[in-house]
Amino acid sequence: MEVPILKQGLYLIASIQAALSDVDLLHLRDALAEKVGKFRARGVIVDVTVLDVMDSFASRTLRDLAHMTRLRGAETVIVGIQPEVAFAMVQLGLTLEGVDTALDLEEGLAFLDKKTKRHMSRG
Amino acid sequence: MASEAVIPITTDIDVVAARQKGRELATVLGFVSTDSTLLATAISELARNIIRYARYGEILISSVQSGERVGITVVARDKGPGIANISLAMQDGFSTSGGLGLGLPGVKRMMDEFHLVSDANNGTKVTIKKWKR
Numbered sequence: 001m002e003v004p005i006l007k008q009g010l011y012l013i014a015s016i017q018a019a020l021s022d023v024d025l026l027h028l029r030d031a032l033a034e035k036v037g038k039f040r041a042r043g044v045i046v047d048v049t050v051l052d053v054m055d056s057f058a059s060r061t062l063r064d065l066a067h068m069t070r071l072r073g074a075e076t077v078i079v080g081i082q083p084e085v086a087f088a089m090v091q092l093g094l095t096l097e098g099v100d101t102a103l104d105l106e107e108g109l110a111f112l113d114k115k116t117k118r119h120m121s122r123g
Numbered sequence: 124m125a126s127e128a129v130i131p132i133t134t135d136i137d138v139v140a141a142r143q144k145g146r147e148l149a150t151v152l153g154f155v156s157t158d159s160t161l162l163a164t165a166i167s168e169l170a171r172n173i174i175r176y177a178r179y180g181e182i183l184i185s186s187v188q189s190g191e192r193v194g195i196t197v198v199a200r201d202k203g204p205g206i207a208n209i210s211l212a213m214q215d216g217f218s219t220s221g222g223l224g225l226g227l228p229g230v231k232r233m234m235d236e237f238h239l240v241s242d243a244n245n246g247t248k249v250t251i252k253k254w255k256r
Binding site: 019020021022023052053054055056057082083084085087088089091092093094 | 135136138139142143146156157159160161163164167168171215226228229230232233
């Protein structure tokens with residue numbers, strides 16, 4: 001299951017549509033690191049709203065993704081972690097330390113606008 | 124009532140299949156969604172450990188009844204190398220594969236019951252149980 005990556009202005013939005021295997025997650029990580037350069041993106045949003053489980057591998061891969069894109073010059077924000085998923089993550093000791101998160105897509109966009117200091121209209 | 128599923132674990136796709144099976148049964152039994160998520164996450168971690176440390180194994184998911192109580196038992200077993208130091212593996216933050224650890228202390232926290240048997244000759248067997256609230 002490939003994750004569609006949309007370009008919106010200076011941002012890339014990866015909207016996860018279904019449960020992902022480990023290989024899918026690694027593809028997403030690598031694709032975003034590459035596309036940040038290709039589209040000269042300043043921000044990345046990964047929407048995980050549909051994910052019903054975030055285990056150690058998913059957490060680690062998202063953390064790596066955020067750090068990789070930052071090294072490429074773009075900020076990443078993870079949006080849409082569901083309350084039950086957040087609870088399970090904390091139980092497992094997965095805190096996504098050093099990774100920015102926001103409630104949903106709208107908050108994620110607002111966060112990136114602030115972080116990248118670009119107050120342009122998103123149309 | 125006694126529904127049981129056996130999921131062979133050999134690839135990362137099986138990890139997803141196993142946890143989805145667990146959630147399915149939890150939903151059928153009427154688990155609250157938080158508990159279904161905890162169960163699915165625990166199954167995911169156990170399946171992941173099988174692949175990472177033993178390469179293959181299987182996960183058994185079944186409903187259990189004890190008097191009025193209804194619950195789900197999950198057995199994750201493999202014929203891998205076993206866990207050399209179980210008390211160390213049950214400490215938060217411990218890992219031998221450079222990852223985030225076996226996740227076993229976290230799995231134990233998420234479940235109502237947790238039982239681990241492991242040795243070099245017979246591999247590893249983790250049994251967890253979650254009761255419906």
